[in-house]
Structures are given as C-alpha cells and as structure tokens.
Amino acid sequence: MLTFAAIVPHPPVLIPSIGKENIDKLKKTISALDILEEELNQANPDTIIVISPHGEINFEAFTVNTNEKYTARFENFGDFTTKLEFKSDLGFINQLKATNETKLPVQLISQENLDHGVSVPLYYLTRKNQDRRIVPINYSFLNFNKHLEFGELIKEAIFSSDKRVAIIASGDLSHKLSLRAPAGFSPHAKEFDKKLIQVLKKKSVQGILDMDPAFIEEAGECGLRSFLILLGAIKNMKYEFEVLSYEAPFGVGYLVGEFKFA
Numbered sequence: 668m669l670t671f672a673a674i675v676p677h678p679p680v681l682i683p684s685i686g687k688e689n690i691d692k693l694k695k696t697i698s699a700l701d702i703l704e705e706e707l708n709q710a711n712p713d714t715i716i717v718i719s720p721h722g723e724i725n726f727e728a729f730t731v732n733t734n735e736k737y738t739a740r741f742e743n744f745g746d747f748t749t750k751l752e753f754k755s756d757l758g759f760i761n762q763l764k765a766t767n768e769t770k771l772p773v774q775l776i777s778q779e780n781l782d783h784g785v786s787v788p789l790y791y792l793t794r795k796n797q798d799r800r801i802v803p804i805n806y807s808f809l810n811f812n813k814h815l816e817f818g819e820l821i822k823e824a825i826f827s828s829d830k831r832v833a834i835i836a837s838g839d840l841s842h843k844l845s846l847r848a849p850a851g852f853s854p855h856a857k858e859f860d861k862k863l864i865q866v867l868k869k870k871s872v873q874g875i876l877d878m879d880p881a882f883i884e885e886a887g888e889c890g891l892r893s894f895l896i897l898l899g900a901i902k903n904m905k906y907e908f909e910v911l912s913y914e915a916p917f918g919v920g921y922l923v924g925e926f927k928f929a
C-alpha cells in the first residue's frame with residue numbers, strides 16, 4: 668500500500684557541509700523536513716520511490732535505476748566526506764515492469780551513484796533509518812498526461828505488492844524568483860509558484876494541465892514533472908495537501924509539502 672507521499676526540494680546547500688552559513692537562510696525548509704522525516708517514519712514504508720529531475724534523463728522514456736545498491740555523495744558540490752548507502756528494491760521494480768508491459772516507454776538503467784535530486788531528500792528523510800529500500804526514477808519529456816499515466820502505473824504496481832511504499836516527488840519550483848536567481852529574473856516567476864501551490868492545495872490536476880506552456884517554460888522550474896507522476900500515483904485517493912514550508916532565499920522556490928491520506 669501507499670503510505671506516504673510528499674514534495675521535497677533538493678538544493679545541495681541543504682547539506683550542512685555544503686551550505687555552511689547559508690544554511691541559516693533555509694530554516695523553514697529544514698524544520699519542515701524534520702517534520703516530514705517524522706511523518707515518514709510513522710508511515711513506516713519498506714520502500715521509498717524517489718522521482719528526480721536530475722538523473723539520467725531520456726527525453727522519450729521514463730528511466731528506472733535498477734542497480735542493486737546506490738551511493739549518495741556530494742563531491743560535485745565540494746563535500747568529500749558525506750556518503751550514504753542504500754539498497755534497491757528489485758522486487759518492486761520487477762512488479763513495475765510487469766504492470767507496465769509495453770504501455771509506456773520505460774528504460775531500465777543501472778547506476779550506483781545517485782543524483783542530488785535523490786540524494787538531498789534522502790539525506791534528510793533517512794537519518795534514523797537507512798534500511799528502507801530505494802527506487803530512483805527519472806521523469807521524461809513526454810507530455811504531462813504520460814507523466815500522470817506513469818504515476819498510475821506506479822500506483823498499480825504498489826497496490827499489487829504487499830509492501831508499504833512511500834513516494835517522494837523531488838523538485839524545485841521557479842529558478843527565476845529574484846534578480847540574483849541562478850536562471851535570471853522573470854517577473855512571472857512568483858505568480859507561477861503561487862499558482863502551482865494553489866492548484867496542489869485545490870487538488871486540481873486539471874489546473875496544472877491548463878497552465879499555459881509558455882508560462883511554465885518562463886518559470887524555469889524543475890519539479891513539475893516529478894509532481895505530476897506523484898499526482899498520477901495518488902489519483903482517486905482521498906487526501907489533503909499540506910504545505911509544510913515554502914521559501915526562496917536564493918531566488919529558487921523550495922516547497923515542502925505532504926499529501927495526507929484520509
């Protein structure tokens with residue numbers, strides 16, 4: 668069964684050795700992640716699926732990392748000591764393959780190193796328990812509906828297994844929220860983040876599908892496709908979306924939110 672679902676941002680500056688003094692600017696996000704970690708531990712999943720924008724992306728297919736074990740390191744960001752290790756859930760991946768048959772293009776890849784879209788959320792969410800199995804998934808650039816469909820497939824696979832599963836949609840919102848933002852400033856960026864949080868709270872998937880593609884493009888987000896897969900996975904389930912934090916101290920929107928099941 669699906670026991671937990673959440674949206675988590677993934678800036679490497681959240682890692683204390685990388686963020687250093689900047690970490691003070693992420694207080695809201697960190698307190699929200701503390702709460703989320705507790706909630707996750709209460710939900711007690713056997714397996715955590717993490718959907719990331721920053722792994723090996725195939726434009727035409729969703730990719731699932733089937734390596735037997737994974738390592739999270741942050742060397743690319745100047746931290747040469749932090750190292751976390753996780754085991755894969757090959758049983759679940761086989762279930763997902765069987766559920767999919769040939770309905771959607773899914774490519775299996777095998778990589779030991781996790782990208783920061785997976786590593787940063789796991790750093791916070793597995794501090795008390797590193798035994799949970801991990802399934803790293805990358806979104807594609809197929810259309811939004813295909814992402815919802817892929818989420819529904821994941822849900823089918825979850826409900827045909829006897830495991831307790833958590834799903835984490837890793838992603839940041841606009842990267843253009845301030846003049847010093849990494850992707851440059853857009854006057855529409857704030858409106859995008861506000862609108863996206865609004866439709867998530869309203870549980871209006873249609874509200875996302877109806878967004879103007881140019882408006883989305885202009886925002887320079889990386890999380891939307893992760894969120895759509897998650898929304899497909901919880902389709903028809905009763906839930907409320909609770910925003911635990913939202914802040915953008917470096918011009919990038921960081922949202923921590925939990926989908927609370929009734």
Ligand SMILES: [Zn+2]
Nearest residue numbers: 720838839889
């Ligand atoms: Zn990102």
